[in-house]
Amino acid sequence: MNWRDHLQARLLEMRPASVYALDEAARQMTSRVLPDTPVRAPGNPPDSLYALALGIDALNGLNVQQAQHLINQIRLYIAPRILLAVPSDCVLDEAMFRALGFTLSATDPTQNRHIHYYDLDTYKTVPDWLNSRYWAHPERWQP
Template sequence: MALPDDVKALVEATMARVGDDGRVLIVRPEGHAELSMPGQADIDTLELTDRFDRATNLVFQRRYRLAVVIDAPGIIGGVATRQMLAYLRNVGAHGVLAVFPRSPTATREPDTEWSVSDFLGLGFRRAEQAKTLASNYWVYRYNIYDYKITPDWLNSRYWANPEQWDRERW
């Protein structure tokens, strides 16, 4: 099984932005086609099976720059996928890219259904390039560096009050 060409190009372009000094984790179904990445980045691959256990399989020495998760709900189910994405988001990687097919196939269990609200509930955003995809895939991302935009009021201009420094002490 392989990703459609447009989805594969989007994933590989995202992986290329990591650079040569970053580590990338690819979590994909067993027997899934390999993804290529230009440069000398360190790529680790973790294969999803129906016997996948997050507690034993997702143990890392240090964080990855990017984790790419492909078609997890179809293999391990919706609940386990939510737990895995939350773990990768919180502990395993600075950024997570989730690539899931939109329409369930006939072989999938009922609890493997995935929706946009599942992504949003985990703090994921739709990848900008995903809007132009012709394939029927969801591509959502989480990046700790742009997860929350710093509000304007959260700077010293609003709370320092330097004109009172010589007059009052608190």
């Protein structure tokens, strides 16, 4: 499966209520795959949080600092879920995407593209020690 097919399948699987397109290619794909979903065109400042931010060419031409800044701005102000299709020679490598909380969703070696996904709700697994059985029991405390 090539990266475009995978990206379309992910969009159909997620069915976000709204999409903020980070570039024109993302807007076109979203409009074609999800015609009934509201899509905010690139360059327009967001008026509220969107369910998903989609980028295909969003990181092209950016350096590492600019790419990280853009991703952080998207997470904070635009959408809690991000789907990015990036070329394999992107300024952010696999380790940097992992450090930013992304998971690798697919790789297309024929067209040198990687699809990375970020979801605020699932980017970090809850550690076992963060469980109520390890919490203090104030009802057992006696002064």
